[in-house]
Amino acid sequence: MTIQILASESLGVRSMATLVRTNDVSILIDPGAALGPKRYGLPPDKLEWERLRLLKAKIKEKIKEADIIVITHYHYDHYDPEWAELFKGKRLFLKDPEKNINRNQAKRAKELIKRLLSASCFYEVAEGKELCFGTTKVIFSGPLNHGPDERFGAVVAVHVKSPTLNFLHSSDVSGPVQEEALSFFYKTSPEILFIDGPATYLGPRFGLEECKIARQNLVSLVRDLKPSCLIMDHHLLRDLSWKKWAEDIYEAGESIGTKVLCGAEFINKPLLLLEAERKHRYKTLKHKILEFESS
Numbered sequence: 001m002t003i004q005i006l007a008s009e010s011l012g013v014r015s016m017a018t019l020v021r022t023n024d025v026s027i028l029i030d031p032g033a034a035l036g037p038k039r040y041g042l043p044p045d046k047l048e049w050e051r052l053r054l055l056k057a058k059i060k061e062k063i064k065e066a067d068i069i070v071i072t073h074y075h076y077d078h079y080d081p082e083w084a085e086l087f088k089g090k091r092l093f094l095k096d097p098e099k100n101i102n103r104n105q106a107k108r109a110k111e112l113i114k115r116l117l118s119a120s121c122f123y124e125v126a127e128g129k130e131l132c133f134g135t136t137k138v139i140f141s142g143p144l145n146h147g148p149d150e151r152f153g154a155v156v157a158v159h160v161k162s163p164t165l166n167f168l169h170s171s172d173v174s175g176p177v178q179e180e181a182l183s184f185f186y187k188t189s190p191e192i193l194f195i196d197g198p199a200t201y202l203g204p205r206f207g208l209e210e211c212k213i214a215r216q217n218l219v220s221l222v223r224d225l226k227p228s229c230l231i232m233d234h235h236l237l238r239d240l241s242w243k244k245w246a247e248d249i250y251e252a253g254e255s256i257g258t259k260v261l262c263g264a265e266f267i268n269k270p271l272l273l274l275e276a277e278r279k280h281r282y283k284t285l286k287h288k289i290l291e292f293e294s295s
């Protein structure tokens with residue numbers, strides 16, 4: 001099995017787009033990417049828009065290679081409604097568009113389905129399904145909360161199991177903080193786990209207690225399941241202090257031989273935390289303009 005992380009916060013955009021290939025099947029999970037519209041009260045700059053263009057073009061290319069497409073929920077950093085017709089001829093699995101969903105995502109799901117049907121693309125509801133492709137198994141979780149409570153709807157996690165590797169992609173559980181998410185992780189016991197991590201950058205708006213619970217849960221997961229690799233990215237990598245926040249997780253990983261990485265490190269690329277560094281870039285630019293004007 002090969003796991004290619006195509007885009008994520010550590011690569012410069014909001015995303016968890018991942019292409020998983022086994023001898024039997026290619027699965028593209030969450031074909032989309034976006035930018036944080038306002039961070040530190042500032043809009044994305046040219047550098048971020050350029051990065052988005054580049055990574056979205058890469059994801060679009062990879063759609064051609066995939067047999068299966070999965071959309072884990074209806075946030076635009078996980079899919080692009082304009083790409084609906086590109087899914088023609090693929091098996092498309094969507095997070096249930098009607099159940100365990102909030103109003104905003106239900107509306108987006110309806111719009112996506114309208115586009116899919118007008119392009120003669122068909123879809124299946126992902127939740128709870130188990131599929132076999134030769135020696136590869138693909139198992140979808142039930143609905144898992146997008147965050148500490150039900151307010152933001154639910155997402156589905158994707159478990160891919162081949163004779164050589166056992167991988168779990170868990171988008172936007174924001175932690176994990178919820179019992180159901182945690183129990184799915186324990187049940188699947190992945191060797192490689194790709195998870196979003198909590199939105200520590202939101203501080204009390206996410207929940208300080210929830211951040212602590214998430215960290216404790218990640219430490220327990222590493223200690224109990226002993227995965228070969230834990231990849232944390234997405235929400236957590238919007239925070240420049242993510243490594244400091246994760247010290248206990250690194251410590252747990254070191255003591256039992258689990259590699260704790262972000263997406264960029266997993267694919268041996270340099271970290272590019274463009275959203276988290278946005279304020280710094282604006283400051284430097286402002287400084288340069290002032291210098292120029294006074295010279």
Ligand SMILES: [Fe+2]
Pocket residue numbers: 075077078172234
């Ligand atoms: Fe997301």
